[in-house]
Amino acid sequence: MHFRIDAARSAITVSVAEPMASVRGDAEGVFNIIAGDIYVDPVNPAATGKVTLVIDATSYKSGSPERDRSVTQSSLDVDQYPTIGFESTGVSNVVESSQTEGSATVDGALTLHGQTHPVSVPVHLQLTSDGHAMAEGRTTIRYEEWGAQVPEIFFLRAGNEATVSFHILANRSTS
Numbered sequence: 001m002h003f004r005i006d007a008a009r010s011a012i013t014v015s016v017a018e019p020m021a022s023v024r025g026d027a028e029g030v031f032n033i034i035a036g037d038i039y040v041d042p043v044n045p046a047a048t049g050k051v052t053l054v055i056d057a058t059s060y061k062s063g064s065p066e067r068d069r070s071v072t073q074s075s076l077d078v079d080q081y082p083t084i085g086f087e088s089t090g091v092s093n094v095v096e097s098s099q100t101e102g103s104a105t106v107d108g109a110l111t112l113h114g115q116t117h118p119v120s121v122p123v124h125l126q127l128t129s130d131g132h133a134m135a136e137g138r139t140t141i142r143y144e145e146w147g148a149q150v151p152e153i154f155f156l157r158a159g160n161e162a163t164v165s166f167h168i169l170a171n172r173s174t175s
Contacts, residue, residue, distance in 0.1 A: 003133040003170035005036030005053065010170075012055055015163045026163075029062030029071065031055045034083065038133055038170050042099075049091035051106055055084040075143060076113060085111040089118070100127040110141070117145060131172040138165045 012031040036053035058078045060071050072078045088108035096102040103124045110119045123137040140163050 001040055001042065001133075002173040002175060003038040003040075004173045005033060005038065005168055005170045007033040007035065010036075010168045011166065013165045013167075014060075015165070016161070027062055027064070027067060029060050029068070031057070031084070032059035033168075036168070036170070037173075038135070038168075040133075042127070045102075045104065046091050046094045049088065049104065049106070051086065051088040051108065053086040055086075056082070057084050058082050081112075081114045086119075093122075100129075101125070106137075112141070133168075133170040133172075135168040135170070136166065138163060140164070 010033050012033060013028055014031065015026045015028045017026050032055070034054040034056050036051070039048065039050040041048035057076050058072060060068055060076070062068055062071070076084075086108055088106050090107045091104050092107065093105040094102060095104070101124075103122065105120050106123050107118065107120045109116050119139060119141070121137050121139045123135050126134045128134065140161050142161050144160060
């Protein structure tokens with residue numbers, strides 16, 4: 001089965017502890033997806049599962065122009081690295097809770113800020129009766145591991161970890 005990610009109906013949300021997080025809480029921002037695909041044979045998802053995803057690093061929006069500029073220009077260097085990519089290398093820990101729903105760990109290579117590192121992402125997947133696939137999950141990354149600066153606003157540094165959550169809706173493709 002091949003599913004093409006519906007960028008308009010999917011979301012990549014990033015949460016980072018703001019400076020003075022104990023008072024203000026975490027800052028959340030959203031990235032747009034450019035393209036992505038999911039391939040899987042439901043009979044053997046561990047052997048056949050494959051995910052590719054391209055994210056527009058320039059699209060980050062958090063509701064604060066200063067924060068957005070800090071993240072895109074200082075941390076992500078979007079002029080040099082305009083996209084973030086993920087390509088899976090394997091699927092493990094597959095647990096089928098029904099014929100159309102389950103969970104797994106998707107292992108892969110995340111390319112961020114020009115560097116590629118392995119990541120493992122726990123994912124919940126559901127195949128809907130109308131031919132869609134929905135996937136949700138969350139992982140945490142540390143800016144320094146990718147050579148990116150921790151975001152700061154007015155010389156106040158944010159947390160050095162970003163929690164990346166995603167809700168993906170993908171449409172069944174005939175190709």
